[in-house]
Amino acid sequence: HAERIVLGHGSGGRMTHDLIRTIFQAHLGNPYLNAGNDFAHLPLSLGKPDIGHLAVSTDSHVISPLFFPGGDIGRLAVCGTVNDVSMSGAIPLYLTAGFILEEGLSLESLERIVRSMRIAAEEAGVVLVAGDTKVVEKGKGDGMFITTTGIGWIPPDRPPLGGACAQPGDVVLLSGPIGDHGIAVLSARGELGFETEIQSDVAPLNHLIQALLQSAPHTHVLRDPTRGGLATTLNEIAQQSQVAIRIEETAIPIRPAVRAACEMLGLDPLYIANEGKVIAIVPPEEADAALAAMHRAPYGAEAVRIGYVESQPAGRVILRTMLGTHRILEILSGEMLPRIC
Amino acid sequence: HAERIVLGHGSGGRMTHDLIRTIFQAHLGNPYLNAGNDFAHLPLSLGKPDIGHLAVSTDSHVISPLFFPGGDIGRLAVCGTVNDVSMSGAIPLYLTAGFILEEGLSLESLERIVRSMRIAAEEAGVVLVAGDTKVVEKGKGDGMFITTTGIGWIPPDRPPLGGACAQPGDVVLLSGPIGDHGIAVLSARGELGFETEIQSDVAPLNHLIQALLQSAPHTHVLRDPTRGGLATTLNEIAQQSQVAIRIEETAIPIRPAVRAACEMLGLDPLYIANEGKVIAIVPPEEADAALAAMHRAPYGAEAVRIGYVESQPAGRVILRTMLGTHRILEILSGEMLPRIC
Numbered sequence: 004h005a006e007r008i009v010l011g012h013g014s015g016g017r018m019t020h021d022l023i024r025t026i027f028q029a030h031l032g033n034p035y036l037n038a039g040n041d042f043a044h045l046p047l048s049l050g051k052p053d054i055g056h057l058a059v060s061t062d063s064h065v066i067s068p069l070f071f072p073g074g075d076i077g078r079l080a081v082c083g084t085v086n087d088v089s090m091s092g093a094i095p096l097y098l099t100a101g102f103i104l105e106e107g108l109s110l111e112s113l114e115r116i117v118r119s120m121r122i123a124a125e126e127a128g129v130v131l132v133a134g135d136t137k138v139v140e141k142g143k144g145d146g147m148f149i150t151t152t153g154i155g156w157i158p159p160d161r162p163p164l165g166g167a168c169a170q171p172g173d174v175v176l177l178s179g180p181i182g183d184h185g186i187a188v189l190s191a192r193g194e195l196g197f198e199t200e201i202q203s204d205v206a207p208l209n210h211l212i213q214a215l216l217q218s219a220p221h222t223h224v225l226r227d228p229t230r231g232g233l234a235t236t237l238n239e240i241a242q243q244s245q246v247a248i249r250i251e252e253t254a255i256p257i258r259p260a261v262r263a264a265c266e267m268l269g270l271d272p273l274y275i276a277n278e279g280k281v282i283a284i285v286p287p288e289e290a291d292a293a294l295a296a297m298h299r300a301p302y303g304a305e306a307v308r309i310g311y312v313e314s315q316p317a318g319r320v321i322l323r324t325m326l327g328t329h330r331i332l333e334i335l336s337g338e339m340l341p342r343i344c
Numbered sequence: 345h346a347e348r349i350v351l352g353h354g355s356g357g358r359m360t361h362d363l364i365r366t367i368f369q370a371h372l373g374n375p376y377l378n379a380g381n382d383f384a385h386l387p388l389s390l391g392k393p394d395i396g397h398l399a400v401s402t403d404s405h406v407i408s409p410l411f412f413p414g415g416d417i418g419r420l421a422v423c424g425t426v427n428d429v430s431m432s433g434a435i436p437l438y439l440t441a442g443f444i445l446e447e448g449l450s451l452e453s454l455e456r457i458v459r460s461m462r463i464a465a466e467e468a469g470v471v472l473v474a475g476d477t478k479v480v481e482k483g484k485g486d487g488m489f490i491t492t493t494g495i496g497w498i499p500p501d502r503p504p505l506g507g508a509c510a511q512p513g514d515v516v517l518l519s520g521p522i523g524d525h526g527i528a529v530l531s532a533r534g535e536l537g538f539e540t541e542i543q544s545d546v547a548p549l550n551h552l553i554q555a556l557l558q559s560a561p562h563t564h565v566l567r568d569p570t571r572g573g574l575a576t577t578l579n580e581i582a583q584q585s586q587v588a589i590r591i592e593e594t595a596i597p598i599r600p601a602v603r604a605a606c607e608m609l610g611l612d613p614l615y616i617a618n619e620g621k622v623i624a625i626v627p628p629e630e631a632d633a634a635l636a637a638m639h640r641a642p643y644g645a646e647a648v649r650i651g652y653v654e655s656q657p658a659g660r661v662i663l664r665t666m667l668g669t670h671r672i673l674e675i676l677s678g679e680m681l682p683r684i685c
């Protein structure tokens with residue numbers, strides 16, 4: 004083909020999914036990869052009795068600018084990977100980081116970012132065990148890119164958890180207000196055209212997830228609504244589980260400043276990236292306990308119930324609007340905000 | 345500081361080491377990272393009886409051009425990480441890959457590279473279990489960068505192995521001729537100014553390493569002489585082990601075409617990168633068995649003994665030249681060939 008990569012291939016929406024399916028899964032596919040979760044769930048048996056499993060996840064971070072209200076690329080790189088590993092129910096233990104530095108980057112910026120990684124890693128309780136450092140000529144990169152990989156341990160008795168495990172009757176929980184990260188990055192780029200106090204929500208969610216799983220051990224799905232936002236992530240789950248997910252517009256928390264920014268820019272907050280939020284889908288009998296656990300945990304004070312799972316129409320996400328009408332929420336198509344993570 | 349990143353920080357020599365020490369280890373340091381090996385050696389006990397350890401390694405790949413004689417960035421990304429994991433004595437099992445794609449990259453190139461990753465992974469017997477895909481605007485990247493992380497399993501009874509384990513009396517082995525990769529990349533860039541048949545040596549060494557360890561189970565050090573070449577890698581080992589390493593210039597295999605290219609360009613082949621070679625430092629009583637095992641294994645047919653380890657002068661690498669004189673081989677300083685891996 005004479006086709007070329009465009010920015011939309013990095014959106015996290017339909018174009019990213021199609022590229023992953025037609026190129027990466029087509030050639031590199033295997034059951035671990037094809038599961039399509041935030042993490043790979045890997046057996047550790049090696050001929051021995053079952054001693055648990057590994058959860059492994061990787062993300063490359065290309066956010067621009069490197070510093071934004073509430074965080075920087077270093078904090079993002081640690082939290083993003085800690086969170087994806089945590090979505091498996093694993094306890095994240097180890098991180099690796101590959102740095103691609105552009106010639107001309109100031110050592111002061113690099114040092115600030117590395118310090119910030121240290122703070123985030125300490126908060127999450129993970130250790131950076133291996134790294135790599137490459138430099139590209141000026142104009143062949145953009146300050147710095149950081150690729151982190153995380154390894155966690157899944158206890159042998161953990162019930163299955165993943166995007167394919169949602170069941171009709173389940174309750175959909177969300178750990179707090181959406182859209183903060185994407186709007187904070189736009190504001191750092193000066194693209195808002197006005198001042199806002201919005202800070203990125205970038206945070207490690209592993210302690211919140213552990214608390215949630217303690218109280219709701221039969222949790223079916225955990226996923227962080229990053230690129231593509233809440234709407235796209237719910238669509239991924241609806242597709243993987245072949246269920247319908249129904250959510251209430253009035254139940255979705257959005258800060259007034261985020262709502263205002265989205266209105267001015269013509270953006271839909273349901274498609275804006277988050278970096279410190281989790282969607283939890285739990286059986287109805289554990290929903291109250293799960294919500295209470297989130298409320299007590301760090302970064303979960305504003306957790307709410309936003310909807311529920313039904314069997315039909317399978318693969319669909321349906322929003323009941325403020326007006327009481329119903330709207331199908333599609334997966335993000337095209338590209339919304341490039342380079343936000 | 346007002347200091348900035350320069351290409352030499354990515355050379356793999358003194359500037360890279362200083363940057364890692366003063367910025368990365370200073371803020372993120374811990375015993376796993378500070379060991380300074382190709383891999384991190386991680387306990388898997390988790391409160392259970394010793395059931396083995398993990399070996400983990402990561403490398404970002406920024407090679408330019410993406411395709412070169414004997415390989416491409418995809419093969420390099422798989423082999424580079426398989427090799428670093430293998431240097432621990434581990435059996436590499438799992439890989440992750442983060443892709444940073446530049447807008448405008450042709451899907452055809454991407455697909456060729458992904459196919460090539462598949463072939464290399466199959467040869468090595470590793471499975472790609474997780475990935476990530478980001479896109480940056482034209483002019484903010486360079487075609488594509490790939491960061492791979494590898495996970496391997498180290499049996500609980502494996503004797504310690506690493507850069508700090510060389511001992512006086514040990515024998516230094518090298519798996520084949522040096523400099524092929526660096527010269528092949530220069531030739532692909534058209535920087536040689538003449539034709540050469542040299543192909544990169546990029547290859548997965550895990551089967552060779554397993555064969556070697558079967559025959560020489562008390563091997564002390566394994567390391568692949570990548571950026572900075574044979575001379576820099578031997579210096580790293582001499583430093584970590586606080587020993588002297590003495591090598592014979594006449595014993596070091598260099599293909600005539602590589603020697604010719606180096607002479608024309610004023611390059612020293614001892615500092616040119618390799619991507620399919622290993623240095624093995626073994627106790628004298630296992631040296632013959634190790635060499636014989638390498639000769640029988642894939643990519644080891646041209647393995648040779650190149651020197652030995654002494655106690656003094658600690659931290660030094662000394663070359664006995666063709667003329668019988670002695671020359672201290674320093675670590676690579678400044679920058680030699682940028683973007684060769």
Ligand SMILES: Nc1ncnc2c1ncn2[C@@H]1O[C@H](COP(=O)(O)OP(=O)(O)OP(=O)(O)O)[C@@H](O)[C@H]1O
Pocket residue numbers: 100102132133134135136356364368369372377379380381382383402403424428570571685
């Ligand atoms: N940015 C970094 N942060 C922390 N540790 C790093 C960083 N870069 C490298 N290291 C560590 O420094 C050591 C040497 O890394 P280096 O990349 O030179 O080794 P290598 O991968 O074997 O060589 P190459 O990258 O040339 O293939 C390793 O232990 C690695 O984990």
Ligand SMILES: Nc1ncnc2c1ncn2[C@@H]1O[C@H](COP(=O)(O)OP(=O)(O)OP(=O)(O)O)[C@@H](O)[C@H]1O
Pocket residue numbers: 015023027028031036038039040041042061062083087229230344441443473474475476477
């Ligand atoms: N280039 C790739 N090759 C193979 N698998 C990939 C690739 N990119 C993504 N994947 C896989 O696709 C799934 C979705 O990846 P994605 O990056 O969208 O998830 P995420 O990391 O949770 O989201 P984000 O990157 O926005 O934080 C994961 O299972 C991931 O392993």
Ligand SMILES: [Mg+2]
Pocket residue numbers: 041086087226227229
């Ligand atoms: Mg995720």
Ligand SMILES: [Mg+2]
Pocket residue numbers: 041062083084087229
């Ligand atoms: Mg992620």
Ligand SMILES: [Mg+2]
Pocket residue numbers: 134135136402403404
């Ligand atoms: Mg490296």
Ligand SMILES: [Mg+2]
Pocket residue numbers: 382427428567568570
């Ligand atoms: Mg190495």
Ligand SMILES: [Mg+2]
Pocket residue numbers: 382403424425428570
């Ligand atoms: Mg390496």
Ligand SMILES: [Mg+2]
Pocket residue numbers: 061062063475476477
């Ligand atoms: Mg990702």
